[in-house]
Amino acid sequence: MRTLALLVTAAAVTAYLTPTGATADVATTAKPTPPTVTSGVNGRIAFSSDRDGNYEIYTMEADGTGVVRLTFTSLGDPAPSDIHPAYSPDGDWIVFSSNRDGNGYDIFVMRADGSELNQLTSASGEDSMPSFSPDGQQIVFMSSRDGNREIYRMNADGSNQRRLTRNAAPDEDPAYSPDGQLLVFTSYRDGNGELYTMGTDGTDQTRLTNAPSHDLQPSFSPDGNQIAFTSLRAGDHEIYRMNADGTGLVRLTVNAGDDNSPSYSPDGQQIAFASNRNGAFDVYRFSAGGGSQVRVTVNGVSDGSPSWGPTYTECQGLAATITGSESADHLYGTPGPDVIAGLGGDDVIRGADGADVICGGDGLDSMVYDDHDAPVTADLTGGTGDDGSDEDGPLGARDSIGDDVENLYGGTGDDSLVGNSDDNLVSGLEGDDVVNGGPGADELFGSTGNDVIRGDEGDDTIDGGRSDDVLRGGDDDDTIDGGWGDDQLFGGGDADVLDGDRDGDLLVGGPGSDTATYAGRNEGITASIAAGIGDDGGTTDGTPGERDTIRGSVENLVGGNVADTLTGSAGDNTITGGPGADTMLGLAGGDRILAVDGTKDAKIDCGGDLDHPALRDAVDPSAASCTGLSS
Known part of the structure; x- marks a missing residue:
């Protein structure tokens, strides 16, 4: 000792003592690539x-x-x-x-x-x-x-x-x-x-x-x-x-x-x-x-x-080479293969290059690939995915992310990201990404690029970000926001809320009772369900050609903050106005108009069929056509 x-x-x-022999020098050999390590757990x-x-x-x-x-x-x-x-x-x-x-x-x-x-x-x-x-x-x-x-x-x-x-x-x-x-x-x-x-x-x-x-x-x-x-x-x-x-x-x-x-x-x-x-x-x-x-x-x-x-920390049957603590840690892998265990706390993990094995542990943990330019394939269900490093190649070494990691962030390339049964946050970041949620209540983001995002079971929140995205809800009640760009929004199995946001968007409902919403807009909205196109009121629309299309599979319509013209379809619609002097037209079907906003509206007309009584302010115009069905 x-x-x-x-x-x-x-x-x-x-x-x-003077050396009496010689062995090979290593001064001419390359230095090994330096790894990055973090503190371990005392054993x-x-x-x-x-x-x-x-x-x-x-x-x-x-x-x-x-x-x-x-x-x-x-x-x-x-x-x-x-x-x-x-x-x-x-x-x-x-x-x-x-x-x-x-x-x-x-x-x-x-x-x-x-x-x-x-x-x-x-x-x-x-x-x-x-x-x-x-x-x-x-x-x-x-x-x-x-x-x-x-x-x-x-x-x-x-x-x-x-x-x-x-x-x-x-x-x-x-x-x-x-x-x-x-x-x-x-x-x-x-x-x-x-x-x-x-x-x-x-x-x-x-x-x-x-x-x-x-x-x-x-x-x-x-x-x-x-x-x-x-x-x-x-x-x-x-x-x-x-x-x-x-x-x-x-x-x-x-x-x-x-x-x-x-x-x-x-x-x-x-x-x-x-x-x-x-x-x-x-x-x-x-x-x-x-x-x-x-x-x-x-x-x-x-x-x-x-x-x-x-302390020996096991991760997917292997000894962890990098471990976090019971607090929130930022853990960085080496240029080669790593076994990274986050342990407790809300950890942020970056594996770097190499085929890495990742375990999140307790807390809300995030796997992040924001330092990767090549396409990333990553799966939170415990499967493998190409980590996108140059040394991996298209068929190279692949990471294995444990199902105790909840959140996933892609890189700057065209990524393919999959959530698991937890409540995940999955973000593609830059690039044209494919993002899939799992059975939990997920938050799915596309960021920049032309993204394809799909929800699954659970009440998901989907946001396309910028560019032209295709966004699909899953089972249960989803909230889908197209963001900027000409987006396509498709509802899933239950009651979904579709917000095209900026530019000309396609809004398509599903089997449930779906809602197209313009809530929060401060420009006049002209929107019709299943009647072609209507101005979505965005300041970036420019010419009338930049307009939304709301298909008949959408049942409900919500206006913005100023004077809007909101028109239903031949089905049973719920139309909700906002603070402005709105024109709300139910057309056929058993409609319900909600106009209680403290502002006098321009017109309330449920159409010729039997409808629910309108909920309106005392200053609003008559809604005589809104009758025949219980409230």
């Missing part, structure tokens, strides 16, 4: 302990309960040691160092429950201090295989081991930044231990600290903004924190003993560390901002090298 590493640091520094703490006679790997809850021993090596003289545990980003694996094979320390990996143990390195010299990359695909570690302590990188299965640093002095303690762009490490090239960063290919090595004594064991915060580390600048080992660029130094612990090996909690709110302030080394934790320190282990032996892992 890193507590042990502190005991041999002085000898390593004074020796300054168990892995640590190394000699409580059973030699150093083994254990895990425990953050309060010290539930201790489980994971590794079992044979006692000997000297006894083998398993040290330096580090969790994988998904919390499913632990990488560590061990000298169990008798050939010095090598890197091993196992499941977080201790199963599936595998040896990854077997070089001469010491391989230790391993750490996973944020995407779990790489492991960095320190190795003295070439005669000096240097930083190496390998694939998570142990393949492609590559040397990153070349110095006459030791380089050790490597750790990734959360975005995967940088490595932070300790180097003794300047005469004492200082903290440096470099690219993941070994380039751009930059010094962060400059102290007369050793700075070592760096650990990035999950948001990448800060680095916690151990320093001897106060005379003994203490925990410090600084900004990721080396500024803003803050001392966090003040003790006569040694405090070392800081490890951030996955949510970034706490730091675990090892301390011998009470005799033997134990694991402690405290707020990342400082404050009181809580002792987690109480043993008369050595517990140290803590690594705080995330």
Whole structure:
């Protein structure tokens, strides 16, 4: 464990071993594409302990309960040691160092429950201090295989081991930044231990600290903004924190003993560390901002090298690589495949490129593709849909969005979006989109482009936005607004409300009692049911040619705020005026005219058939023709 590493640091520094061999440099290889990660959920703490006679790997809850021993090596003289545990980003694996094979320390990996143990390195010299990359695909570690302590990188299965640093002095303690762009490490090239960063290919090595004594064991915060580390600048080992660029130094612990090996909690709110302030080394934790320190282990032996892992979060049967919190989060995927779990709160999720698996969790969650230019196919029923990235192609990798995501937003291309049985908000945004609701009470939007939108079961709200749209209601009572453009509005199975809005629209009812409405208009309306065309009163109409067509399958008509002329059909109509001096004509059929608006209307005539009594103001003209049926 890193507590042990502190005991041999002085000898390593004074020796300054010169490299005796060489392995492949990676300075000429391309840097891996940086992922974007978010804070996780706090899980168990892995640590190394000699409580059973030699150093083994254990895990425990953050309060010290539930201790489980994971590794079992044979006692000997000297006894083998398993040290330096580090969790994988998904919390499913632990990488560590061990000298169990008798050939010095090598890197091993196992499941977080201790199963599936595998040896990854077997070089001469010491391989230790391993750490996973944020995407779990790489492991960095320190190795003295070439005669000096240097930083190496390998694939998570142990393949492609590559040397990153070349110095006459030791380089050790490597750790990734959360975005995967940088490595932070300790180097003794300047005469004492200082903290440096470099690219993941070994380039751009930059010094962060400059102290007369050793700075070592760096650990990035999950948001990448800060680095916690151990320093001897106060005379003994203490925990410090600084900004990721080396500024803003803050001392966090003040003790006569040694405090070392800081490890951030996955949510970034706490730091675990090892301390011998009470005799033997134990694991402690405290707020990342400082404050009181809580002792987690109480043993008369050595517990140290803590690594705080995330809680395993399952999403569609897979371990989540990016998790939210119980609050409202904005979660961003990486350029490759991700498993994203929103957990609680109203989350906004952007998967970016790659075939992503998405789970919303509790709350009203939104899947957003607004950064995609190519067509997006996305389905909230739990199926798959092309995420539209350039690398996918027409038949490329496809996302799988869980049915616990409620809202869906397309991109700038021609998208195909499908809701589920929840009450969804589905918006096509730009492009000529096809939007389909599900059985819930949905809000379906087209935005710009010539869109096709279809409701389903449930009382849906449909809005075409701008351009020429085709909008269809489903079962139940829908509200359909065409927006700007020459739109076609079709009612569904029950009582629908059709509002063509601007420009020349076609309004067609369905089996239910449907209503064409001009409510809220401040221009005079001339509208007729099944009698051809009528001016919809919009200021953008211009010539009389920009006019609506209301088919006879629409039963009811609602006027606007000024003087309108509203004419029914041969069927049974309900005609509702507004504040203006309206002319309301029922024609044939059993009609009902509603004229109670506080304004004197111009004419109320239900037609020649038997009709319901008109509801009107005292100042309104006579409605003698509105008689014969009950009110």
